[in-house]
Amino acid sequence: MTKINDVISVRDFNVDTIEKILNHANKMHEALNAKKPLENAKGRLMATLFFEPSTRTRYSFETAIKRLGGDTWGFSSTEGTSVKKGESFIDTIRMADQYVDIIVVRHPREGAARLAAKVAEVPVINGGDGGNQHPTQTLLDLFTIKHYKNDISKQHVALIGDLKHGRTTRSLFYALSMYGAEITLVSPPGLQMSPELVEEVKEQFDVTPNMATELDPNQIDDPDVFYVIRIQVERFADPLEAKRLEAAYRITPELLSRFSKNLIVMHPLPRVNEIDPAVDALPQAVYFKQAGFGVPVRMALIDLLLNKK
Amino acid sequence: MTKINDVISVRDFNVDTIEKILNHANKMHEALNAKKPLENAKGRLMATLFFEPSTRTRYSFETAIKRLGGDTWGFSSTEGTSVKKGESFIDTIRMADQYVDIIVVRHPREGAARLAAKVAEVPVINGGDGGNQHPTQTLLDLFTIKHYKNDISKQHVALIGDLKHGRTTRSLFYALSMYGAEITLVSPPGLQMSPELVEEVKEQFDVTPNMATELDPNQIDDPDVFYVIRIQVERFADPLEAKRLEAAYRITPELLSRFSKNLIVMHPLPRVNEIDPAVDALPQAVYFKQAGFGVPVRMALIDLLLNKK
Amino acid sequence: MTKINDVISVRDFNVDTIEKILNHANKMHEALNAKKPLENAKGRLMATLFFEPSTRTRYSFETAIKRLGGDTWGFSSTEGTSVKKGESFIDTIRMADQYVDIIVVRHPREGAARLAAKVAEVPVINGGDGGNQHPTQTLLDLFTIKHYKNDISKQHVALIGDLKHGRTTRSLFYALSMYGAEITLVSPPGLQMSPELVEEVKEQFDVTPNMATELDPNQIDDPDVFYVIRIQVERFADPLEAKRLEAAYRITPELLSRFSKNLIVMHPLPRVNEIDPAVDALPQAVYFKQAGFGVPVRMALIDLLLNKK
Numbered sequence: 044m045t046k047i048n049d050v051i052s053v054r055d056f057n058v059d060t061i062e063k064i065l066n067h068a069n070k071m072h073e074a075l076n077a078k079k080p081l082e083n084a085k086g087r088l089m090a091t092l093f094f095e096p097s098t099r100t101r102y103s104f105e106t107a108i109k110r111l112g113g114d115t116w117g118f119s120s121t122e123g124t125s126v127k128k129g130e131s132f133i134d135t136i137r138m139a140d141q142y143v144d145i146i147v148v149r150h151p152r153e154g155a156a157r158l159a160a161k162v163a164e165v166p167v168i169n170g171g172d173g174g175n176q177h178p179t180q181t182l183l184d185l186f187t188i189k190h191y192k193n194d195i196s197k198q199h200v201a202l203i204g205d206l207k208h209g210r211t212t213r214s215l216f217y218a219l220s221m222y223g224a225e226i227t228l229v230s231p232p233g234l235q236m237s238p239e240l241v242e243e244v245k246e247q248f249d250v251t252p253n254m255a256t257e258l259d260p261n262q263i264d265d266p267d268v269f270y271v272i273r274i275q276v277e278r279f280a281d282p283l284e285a286k287r288l289e290a291a292y293r294i295t296p297e298l299l300s301r302f303s304k305n306l307i308v309m310h311p312l313p314r315v316n317e318i319d320p321a322v323d324a325l326p327q328a329v330y331f332k333q334a335g336f337g338v339p340v341r342m343a344l345i346d347l348l349l350n351k352k
Numbered sequence: 353m354t355k356i357n358d359v360i361s362v363r364d365f366n367v368d369t370i371e372k373i374l375n376h377a378n379k380m381h382e383a384l385n386a387k388k389p390l391e392n393a394k395g396r397l398m399a400t401l402f403f404e405p406s407t408r409t410r411y412s413f414e415t416a417i418k419r420l421g422g423d424t425w426g427f428s429s430t431e432g433t434s435v436k437k438g439e440s441f442i443d444t445i446r447m448a449d450q451y452v453d454i455i456v457v458r459h460p461r462e463g464a465a466r467l468a469a470k471v472a473e474v475p476v477i478n479g480g481d482g483g484n485q486h487p488t489q490t491l492l493d494l495f496t497i498k499h500y501k502n503d504i505s506k507q508h509v510a511l512i513g514d515l516k517h518g519r520t521t522r523s524l525f526y527a528l529s530m531y532g533a534e535i536t537l538v539s540p541p542g543l544q545m546s547p548e549l550v551e552e553v554k555e556q557f558d559v560t561p562n563m564a565t566e567l568d569p570n571q572i573d574d575p576d577v578f579y580v581i582r583i584q585v586e587r588f589a590d591p592l593e594a595k596r597l598e599a600a601y602r603i604t605p606e607l608l609s610r611f612s613k614n615l616i617v618m619h620p621l622p623r624v625n626e627i628d629p630a631v632d633a634l635p636q637a638v639y640f641k642q643a644g645f646g647v648p649v650r651m652a653l654i655d656l657l658l659n660k661k
Numbered sequence: 662m663t664k665i666n667d668v669i670s671v672r673d674f675n676v677d678t679i680e681k682i683l684n685h686a687n688k689m690h691e692a693l694n695a696k697k698p699l700e701n702a703k704g705r706l707m708a709t710l711f712f713e714p715s716t717r718t719r720y721s722f723e724t725a726i727k728r729l730g731g732d733t734w735g736f737s738s739t740e741g742t743s744v745k746k747g748e749s750f751i752d753t754i755r756m757a758d759q760y761v762d763i764i765v766v767r768h769p770r771e772g773a774a775r776l777a778a779k780v781a782e783v784p785v786i787n788g789g790d791g792g793n794q795h796p797t798q799t800l801l802d803l804f805t806i807k808h809y810k811n812d813i814s815k816q817h818v819a820l821i822g823d824l825k826h827g828r829t830t831r832s833l834f835y836a837l838s839m840y841g842a843e844i845t846l847v848s849p850p851g852l853q854m855s856p857e858l859v860e861e862v863k864e865q866f867d868v869t870p871n872m873a874t875e876l877d878p879n880q881i882d883d884p885d886v887f888y889v890i891r892i893q894v895e896r897f898a899d900p901l902e903a904k905r906l907e908a909a910y911r912i913t914p915e916l917l918s919r920f921s922k923n924l925i926v927m928h929p930l931p932r933v934n935e936i937d938p939a940v941d942a943l944p945q946a947v948y949f950k951q952a953g954f955g956v957p958v959r960m961a962l963i964d965l966l967l968n969k970k
Contacts, residue, residue, distance in 0.1 A: 080395025088727055090720075098427075098439075099447060102399075104427040106451045109397055114423070114732070116723040118716075130716075130931035133938075138717060138930070141953030142724045192784025220368030312447070313439035320442075389704025405746075407736075408756060411708075414734040415760045418706055423732070578860035619755070629751075644759030 048158040050153050050168040052176040053218050061218070064343055065186050071339035071346070072190075073145050073188050075110065083346045084113030090139040090197065091117030093170065094150040099312060099334060100170050100179070104147050104157060107341035113349075115148075136162045147350055148172075166348035168341075169236075174210050181214040182268070183340040187333040194265055199225040201255070201263050203271035206236040211311045212272055213240060217282060220244040227253040228324070231288055234274065257291060269294065269308045273317050295319040297326050299327055309333050356656050358469040359477040361485040362527050370527070372493050373652055380648035380655070381499075384419065392655045393422030399448040400426030402479065403441075403459040408643060409479050409488070413456050416650035422658075426456075443534035445471045454657055457481075467534040475657035478648075483519050489620060490523040492649040493579070496642040500616050501576055508534040510564070510572050513601060513626065520620045521581055522549060525561070529553040536562040536572050540597050542581065548615060566600060569610050578603065578617045578636075582626050604628040610638055618642050667778040668786040670794040670838050679836070682961055683804050689957035689964070693728065701964045702731030708757040709735030711788065712750075712768040717930060717952060718788050718797070720763050725959035731967075735765075754780045763966055766790075784966035790923050792828050798929060799832040801958040802888070805951040809925050810885055817843040819873070819881050820889035822910060822935065824854040829929045831858060831888055834870070838862040845871040845881050849906055852892065875909060878919050887912065887926045891935050913937040915946055927951050936955075945956075 047060065052067055056064075057234045074081055093101055109117050131235045132155065139146050140163040145349060148159045149170035155196055156169035156176070171177040192198050200219055216236060219226055228236045235254075244250050255262035274292055279285040294308060294317065310318060310330040322328050346352070356369065365373075383390055398417045402410055405428055417424050441464065448455050449472040455466045459477035465478035465485070480486040494504060501507050509528055511521045515537055525545060528535050537545045544563075553559050555652055564571035583601055588594035603626065619627060619639040631637050655661070665678065674682075692699055707726045711719055714737055726733045750773065756766050758781040766777045774787035774794070789795040803813060810816050818837055820830045824846055834854060837844055850946050854870075862868050873880035881921035892910055897903035912926060912935065928936060928948040940946050964970070 069933060078395070086696070086728070086730070088724060093740045102425055102447070102451060106397060109423045109425075110395070112395070116720055130933075134931060137949050138720070138952055141949055142956060178936075180588060313443060315439075331450055333447050334447055369916055387704070411734055411756070413759060415706060418732045418734075419704070421704070622752060640755050642964075643756055646762060 046351065047048060047344075048165050049336055050178050050344055050348070051157050052169065052171075053159055053178045053181045053214055058221055060252065061182070061185065061221075064182060064340070064347065065189055067184075067347060067352075068186050068336075068340040068343035069190075071110075071342040072336070075339060075342075080112065081110060081342075083342075084108055084111035084349055087111075087113040087145070087349055088143040089113060089115040089117075089145045089147060089345065090143040091115055091119075091170070092135065092139060092146060092148045092308060093117065093119045094155070095171075096120050096147070097149055097171060099337070100149065100177075103171065103334070104168075104179075104341050106175035106338045110338065111146075111342055111345060113329075113345075133158070133162050135137040139163070140165055145345060157186040166346060169347070171210075174208075177210055177214060179337070179341055179344065180211050181218050182344070183333065183337045184211070184309065184311075185218060186216050186336050186340050187309060187329060188268055190336065195219070195226055196222045197269040199265060200228065200268040200270060201227040201229050201266045202236075202270050203229040203258065204274075205234045205274045206230040206272075207234045208275070208321055209272045212270065213237070215270060216240065217244060220248045220252075223248065223250060225253075226250065227255050227266065229255040229258060230262060231256060231274070231292070258294075263302075265303065266306060267303075268301075269306060271308065271314075271317055273312045273315060289316065290295075293317055293319060294322055296321050296325060354659065356653075358475050359487050359653055359657070360466050362486075362487045362490045362568060366457075367530055370491070370494065370530075371651070373491060373656065374498055375661075376497075376656060377495050377645075377649040377652035380419075380651040381645070384648060384651075389421065390651075391421040392406065392651075393417055393420035394424040396420075396454070396658055397452040398422060398424040398426075398454045398456060398654065399452045400424055400428075400479070401444065401448060401455060401457045402426065402428045403430055403457070403464070404480075405429050406458055406480060406601055408646070409458065409486075409516060412643070413479065413488075413645035413650050415611075415647045416654055417454075417648065419653060420651055422453075425499065440466070442471050448472070449474055454654060456569050471627070480519075483517070486519055486523060488519050488646070488650055488653065490527050491653070492642065492646045493520070493524050493618065493620075494527060495645050495649050496616075496618060496638060497577055499645065500638060502530070505510055505531040505533055507576040508536070508574060509537050509577040509579060510536040510575045511545075511581075512538040512567065512585045514543045514587075515539040515544045515581075516586070518581045521579065522546070524579060525549065528551060529557045529559040529561075532559060534562075535559065536564050536575065538564040538567060538572060540565060540583065540601070543587075563601055567603075567607060572611075573611065575615060576612075578611075579615065580623075580626055582624060585644075599627065602626055603631055604630060605630050605634060608634065609645045629639060664969065665962075667784050668796050668966070669775050669778055670787065671796045671799045672794075672834055674841075676839055677860040679800070679803065682800060682958070682965065683807055684955075685965060685970075686800075686804050686961035687808075689960040689966060690954070693957060693960075698730065699728060699960075700730040701960075702726055702729035702967055705708055705729075705731040705892045705967055706737075706761040706965065707714060707733040707763045707765060708732060708761045709733055709737075710753065710757060710764060710766045711735065712739055712766070712773070713738045713789075714738050715767055715789060717955070718767065718795075721952070721955035722786075722788065722797075725761050725963055726763075728956065729760075729960055729963060731963075751776070751780050757781070758783055763963060765893075769965075784934070786962060786966070789828075792826075793833060795828055795961065797955070797959055798829050799836050800954045800962070802829070802833050802927065802929070803836060804954050804958050805925075805927060806886055808954065809947060813837070814842055816839040816885040817845070817883060817893065818886040818888060819847050819884045820854075820888050820890075821847040821876065823852040823892045823896075824848040825852045826893070827890045830888065833888060834858065837864045838868040838870075841866065841868060843871075844868065845873050845884065847873040847876060847881060849874060849892065849910070876912075876916060878907070881920075883921065884924060885921075887920075887924060889926065889928045889932075889935055891933060906939045907934065908930050909934055911937060912940055914943060917943065
């Protein structure tokens with residue numbers, strides 16, 4: 044099991060390392076429930092350098108370091124920063140590297156986080172870089188599945204929505220394949236998961252996902268998890284087709300009644316119309332808890348990185 | 353005496369509960385003066401969700417939680433947040449509910465804070481919702497009167513300025529009536545306190561306020577407190593009348609010399625022209641101290657809510 | 662040796678006081694290296710009131726107070742603050758004065774920080790006021806020279822670039838003169854250090870700087886320190902002259918090979934084109950370390966002010 048130096052992509056980890064992180068996150072989850080103040084990061088500082096905005100990711104990172112007894116500063120957009128004065132990305136990273144013990148970076152450009160990790164002496168966590176990687180999201184998704192369903196490798200997970208453009212689903216698809224889970228990819232024609240990625244996963248992990256086009260029990264056989272992302276219906280030229288898709292991919296109590304009661308419904312949030320608010324009160328709805336799990340997962344990563352465990 | 357679960361409106365409290373809060377605030381005030389670091393909120397987090405800006409309220413809440421050894425995160429406007437991406441108010445509250453131990457919400461819409469309290473499992477404090485309620489301002493106003501004058505019920509308080517549109521004066525008027533204090537409402541014709549509210553207070557607390565139109569000792573009989581808010585003179589079509597009003601309602605050393613030296617002058621701040629800066633140096637001027645009292649009052653509320661006292 | 666009440670201008674200090682600050686900063690530097698959490702500012706709050714943006718200064722102040730176990734709040738621009746509602750500068754300072762233990766103020770107007778210090782009861786640190794003073798930058802510059810070269814008075818420092826408009830170089834020039842260091846002012850014609858300041862320094866400290874126009878060993882005799890700032894080449898009407906100057910004043914490995922290997926290159930950052938990134942890897946390049954020294958220097962000032970040492 045390798046020591047973790049940075050968190051750039053879930054592809055840098057194997058299942059053993061991921062399990063180590065998830066188990067550590069579980070300890071953090073229990074500590075949070077016990078409401079006992081922690082001091083794992085006492086006196087330590089984290090920079091949150093968000094070159095593009097992301098409310099939920101930023102707040103859960105802030106929560107995580109503060110729950111560990113540490114503190115943070117940073118920016119949520121480049122307005123009013125040296126970046127606007129023409130400072131290079133690398134110099135901004137170097138500045139933070141002088142001031143803090145750990146850096147979280149979110150950037151619209153692919154590869155930005157890995158570049159930051161190369162430049163900085165302190166550990167770097169990727170808070171999302173462009174359409175590329177968002178490893179802490181994937182880890183909290185895995186944590187959620189494990190929390191509710193235990194053994195990830197034995198689950199049947201349906202990834203649902205615009206799988207062509209969804210970053211979180213691409214990354215989760217890869218991670219679930221590492222585990223050897225059963226996967227069904229549910230998307231309308233034209234918005235399917237990239238065939239290159241499906242091919243790669245097949246070769247690397249000998250996993251072949253099922254393909255489906257409708258949220259239908261005949262197409263998705265006894266799923267344990269629905270992982271839902273938005274379909275941007277405004278992409279469709281035909282307004283009738285857009286309307287039909289929006290309705291067909293919307294999660295409602297009626298739709299869920301056609302599947303097992305043990306199914307859990309996940310979503311990276313924020314959701315707009317793709318999940319009926321009437322679902323919120325059902326036991327299947329775990330998406331708010333899922334968002335909450337971002338805190339113990341990020342606490343675990345920060346603790347592992349700061350204290351070189 | 354009821355346990356406090358949320359702080360939404362001062363109308364939810366009775367005099368006993370308010371006195372309990374003010375007494376607890378006084379202990380906080382003494383602790384601050386002793387400069388002894390507190391740990392009542394150690395390891396605890398507060399979200400400050402400000403859907404509309406408010407410098408003073410936000411900073412004094414931040415000061416309060418940090419003085420208690422806790423920490424906070426949040427936004428001061430919805431720029432760059434998920435709200436801009438179309439996330440619903442309720443989902444934003446639910447997100448924060450997963451991350452923190454207490455939520456402060458300020459929102460331009462009436463009723464937003466009560467809705468938040470319904471949705472969230474953690475306690476919610478109303479930091480001001482539209483023209484409706486701003487209970488922590490009212491509590492710090494009461495604290496200030498009690499601090500300088502002791503028994504609130506025995507004071508004569510003159511509320512001065514645009515009482516038609518003033519949220520803080522509406523709320524303070526209600527609270528002072530609960531105490532049975534003597535009240536004089538001083539405002540120009542057209543900017544008077546809502547007759548419905550005056551009627552309601554009469555019926556509920558058997559309190560009839562005096563009415564005045566000028567800052568004149570003949571109209572305001574031996575007041576203990578001046579509570580001043582701005583008149584938006586730009587509302588007046590007649591520029592001569594606007595000028596006259598601005599002068600007539602401006603607090604100056606000359607004006608104060610016509611009243612008792614024991615009078616205190618309060619203002620919710622920021623002030624613009626309605627108090628002459630020459631007043632700042634007089635012993636009557638307590639408005640900066642009043643702003644400062646926002647900290648112990650908010651500390652008391654946070655402590656009572658977090659530790660379920 | 663005088664007790665420090667505020668930090669407004671380096672001109673308020675003598676060499677003894679500066680040495681006291683630098684020595685205290687060195688203790689802070691050692692404590693940071695030992696990674697031992699400090700509690701010198703436990704339970705204490707700092708307001709960072711930045712009426713104009715400054716990434717590096719703000720982050721290093723935030724880092725400093727948090728490294729000392731304290732906390733901070735504030736704004737990085739006046740957007741969304743009471744200042745926008747017409748609140749006066751003085752009232753904003755008075756508000757903060759009620760809430761916190763120490764105030765850092767940065768303002769585009771000269772004299773703003775000194776005015777703040779007059780109004781506030783708590784200590785005030787100038788984070789830069791207009792083209793006037795930026796004392797914490799000067800102190801960290803001196804700390805850097807002392808760290809690498811020991812006795813400041815025995816060094817030969819070349820100040821390089823647009824010395825007419827550079828605030829940091831004006832202030833450092835004054836401070837180095839107090840120490841009696843050897844100084845060479847290197848700037849193109851038209852961008853020279855103000856003759857009034859040169860005259861003042863001559864009279865007060867009996868120091869006469871050398872003058873140079875090119876980065877040439879024949880003009881700069883055995884320097885210990887290069888302190889580089891940007892030349893705004895866009896000021897030049899003649900594009901050929903602008904190009905020539907940019908090249909002539911650019912620090913490159915080739916240029917440095919013509920000077921002693923013990924030379925250190927400093928820069929207040931952010932740098933744009935005036936230092937070739939190829940210099941970053943050379944032992945002469947200390948500008949990132951220099952930025953990092955902003956933390957122990959500001960920690961020292963905060964500690965001295967808060968704890969009245």
